[in-house]
Amino acid sequence: MTTAVSPSVSPLALPLPEMPPIAGAECASVAAGIRYKSREDMTVFRFAAGTTVAGVFTMNKCPGAPVDWCRASLKGGKARALVVNAGNSNVFTGRAGRETCERTAAETARLVGCKPKEVFIASTGVIGERLPTDVLLAALPGAVDRLEADAWQGAAKAIMTTDTFPKGATRTARIGEATVTICGIAKGSGMIAPDMATMLSFIATDAKIPAAVLQKLLSKGSAKSFNCVTVDSDTSTSDTVLLFATGQAKHPRVPNDPAPTLLKDFARALDEVLHELALMVARDGEGAQKLVTIDVTGAVSAKSAHRIAMAIANSPLVKTAIAGEDANWGRIVMAVGKAGEPADRDKLSVAVGGTWMAREGGVIPGYDEAPVVAHMKGRDIQITVDIGLGRGKARVWTCDLTHGYIDINGSYRS
């Protein structure tokens, strides 16, 4: 969330895939100069008439003005444009913040030829500073002039703040006999926490899916992906995931209450895109050196397993131990116990990298430390905890807590 110069690229970075154009979706990124100098910091998308939209947003009680705007616009279920800026989040900016959204939507609607409520807006960056609306508006016509179908790569970069690498994912899926394409981009590195989406993610598909159906698919997919990722337990005020369906592909009509089989493959592909993007956010966690996967089994319910997994993933002591390459399972036990969920110390088992170190309440005498030590030196860390009480399970992802996190977040804003 700071505007400090990004450190070197995360060692967990993945390359941006080649992302094909989505029929009915065009975009352009420009250097609006809202905060950053000499880099593209504003992205505009234009969608074909008939595009439906779904969204999930931060659960933070102090959301930014753009989140309020999107929540209200989402009720219509239709989208024709999206405006994203990086560097200023337009959060805690009072009436001025609302006016920025209103004016941005009005001007974009005029340029694109749609209603203001068909324009979606997302902003990330510094909290509490007025967004210079005139600067943003002045950059809009130039962006609209440059709209093109094949501009995902630039958009993935333009929406970054403390991110160290651009994040994108793509899949194809079959609906009936037709093939549809899904492309998505995301940004996020710090202020990433449970009970919400991520910082920002935008996904587009050429499929033709009613907004209500799209929303169900997105909500379900986000619960298994973005809501299972945490970097620092701090739930952002701007988290926004928007999914646009342009309806340009030719496939059997998707009714409001489709047969389960019709969208099965689309849901699979969408889930994979959401999963890939969410993990990229963990991979780019501020200061991250290791990606951590936490599996909890044997909890009394899936919800309970998720809470326990998140307690482990958010524990500073667990995360610093991982940074130090120490398989400190005692801290994992502590985190299980602090989650407040049903747990019985004497039924608890813990494995790291697939090696069981503690079983049913005590260390396993003489367990082989060598594979554990080797595992902890790697980039991908696997923690497995069996609660021993029921059949509830969950998987979440996080990163380690390193000096890099302190460096990035302990610097002055300016």
Next chain:
Amino acid sequence: MTTAVSPSVSPLALPLPEMPPIAGAECASVAAGIRYKSREDMTVFRFAAGTTVAGVFTMNKCPGAPVDWCRASLKGGKARALVVNAGNSNVFTGRAGRETCERTAAETARLVGCKPKEVFIASTGVIGERLPTDVLLAALPGAVDRLEADAWQGAAKAIMTTDTFPKGATRTARIGEATVTICGIAKGSGMIAPDMATMLSFIATDAKIPAAVLQKLLSKGSAKSFNCVTVDSDTSTSDTVLLFATGQAKHPRVPNDPAPTLLKDFARALDEVLHELALMVARDGEGAQKLVTIDVTGAVSAKSAHRIAMAIANSPLVKTAIAGEDANWGRIVMAVGKAGEPADRDKLSVAVGGTWMAREGGVIPGYDEAPVVAHMKGRDIQITVDIGLGRGKARVWTCDLTHGYIDINGSYRS
């Protein structure tokens, strides 16, 4: 919680006060060699016959064997001895851990001349390693031989693990016309979090107070002190606060249902001791460079205010900003919003060091930054948040999150 060599003394350290003997309480500290070499690591207290006891313990669902032991013993309300060791927490040690407690209590009871259930036990240090019971038992007779009334200073040091300074507090109070004395010591630096006490704290008084009354006073006092301190949000498996009343002072009899006025001054003095000890724990937070006091007012209830204050105190982004001497009130707003408690962004006000920076949902244009910048450079940081919804208020304490925390907790256990 690691056994790494303690870094230099916290810049927030306070000197250990002179602590007078408590009639009916003797103690001794010895180098038992349980884990640390060449330092005292075990402390034994002996209490006069008739000593009553109260206790509060960790809410972690995976407590250590000593916590289970104390909880069970507390039902009797009587105490004759306390054995504390540093370096091994006897947590997640299964049947062996329970046997350690049983044998320690039996041997101490034999040496002191009491029942095993009148012996209290506390251990802190590494989780999941068997405590070498024979080593502990071998050191007990020597400790009992050296018991003396004036040994608080040594005890405050012997119970330390990653602490960088010993912690103690003392007060006198009037009960009727008599003066009674309260002395307490504490340890704690990491794995310090809400919903519990602290790592370890032991308080003794020569007052004669029934156990049930003592328990009420301790529970009430802990809620306002230890339970309002957080270092890293990680609730320890060993947190224990025990209050012993030796009954040696001559004062009006305290019935089981005393008049409110009778113990008013005693409660005041006890609260001050608890408060002082709790703040010392925050002052010795792992890596702490600044002590942070967070006041929340205007919440819908005191409980809600406490939760909001704790969300701010546990936010890594708020804590790293403070380490960087950045009055980043945007992150404070984020933390208020993520607490999940009723909050209305447009009624929220934030002050740092007494200077209001944001009021009713927006930054105060042209507020004077100079005093805020000066305040952030100091050791004592004051954050005030008014929620603007009701009359609930709370105050909690924490420390900043620095490279020192990563250094201390990112090292190998051995």
